[in-house]
Amino acid sequence: MFYLSKIEHTLRLPPHLLRLPLNEAIKLELENVFLDKVIANLGLCISIYDIKEIEGGFVYPGEGASTHTVKFRLVVFRPFVGEIIAAKLKESDANGLRLSLGFFEDIYVPSHLLPSPSRSEPDPYGRYEVKWIWEFGDTKYVIDGLDEIKFRVLSVNYPSIPIEQAEGSKPFAPMVINIEDPHIVDVDGKFYSARHILIPVGGRPFIRDISGSEYAIDSDAALDLPSKPEKIAICWWWIHCLGISWHLQWSSKRGACLEKVGVKMTKNGAIEVDEYSGTAVPYTRAVGDVADKINLTPVALMEGGALAKAFFLAEPTNTSV
Secondary structure, three states, X not given: OXXXXXXXXXXXXXXXXXXXXXXXXXHHHHHXXXXXXXXXXXXXXXXXXXXXXXXXXXXXXXXXXXXXXEEEEEEEEOOOOOOEEEEEEEEEEOOEEEEEOOOOOOEEXXXXXXXXXXXXXXXXXXXXXXXXXXXXXXXXXXXXXXXXXXXEEEEEEOOOOOOOOOOOOOOOOOOXXXXXXXXXXXXXXXXXXXXXXXXXXXXXXXXXXXXXXXXXXXXXXXXXXXXXXXXXXXXXXXXXXXXXXXXXXXXXXXXXXXXXXXXXXXXXXXXXXXXXXXXXXXXXXXXXXXXXOOOOHHHHHHHHHHHHHHHHOOOOOOOOX
């Protein structure tokens, strides 16, 4: 959560600080420059830990302050992905909760990540826009600022400084912490959330450059024919080879990335799954040709139907074939 960062900085020491010992004066000026500021990709500056080296002290023509180059260590707050942190409620609205660590208040918990079932209602005391209530059996727990709330860090973002902000908008947050949850997916740095996330992985048919290919059409075009042809020749082995080619292409490009996040792959590049289509990564399932199952359309349809039953009817179905 906290790090020591060594920094080199050149500063001007205001004349009114010259009455103090040099180290003390420079520390005061460093605190004025850095404390409670966010340095992109470094974190929130908490305190000056120590000063390692001071050079310079020159007074340049036309200036009434001395210039120094300082090497010092800074305590910064930068939580790592996966870290569990305890915070207190800062505010709540219909979109969810905003948490505070006391010195940092830009931690957001969207409503769909609250304990289920939870509901919101107007706060009769007016401390928050709404108050959230977690219903556990016959007991109702009000999520308020009295108890600590523990969360797992999904990401730490450093948004670009806006040129202007709309009237009435919240103050700009130069560092934002998002919490981790299986209902959030990161797509090129942009986060999407939903109760269930489907990532369709597939390939497009293609026609090889061989003699006579100018007379061929792929399976997509065949479905769009305006009328039934009098004669048609279907090259089965060609279609089969297309499937193998796509599968190997998918394996080489995606397999290494999936293994990095814990997905186990077979030697032929398929995803290892259990009898309920579950992968080695919690909350993540794989169905269809990408899984280590029989690669036939009826099997994929059966797996998809079983997944829908598990998600929406609470009926886990064994898909071993």
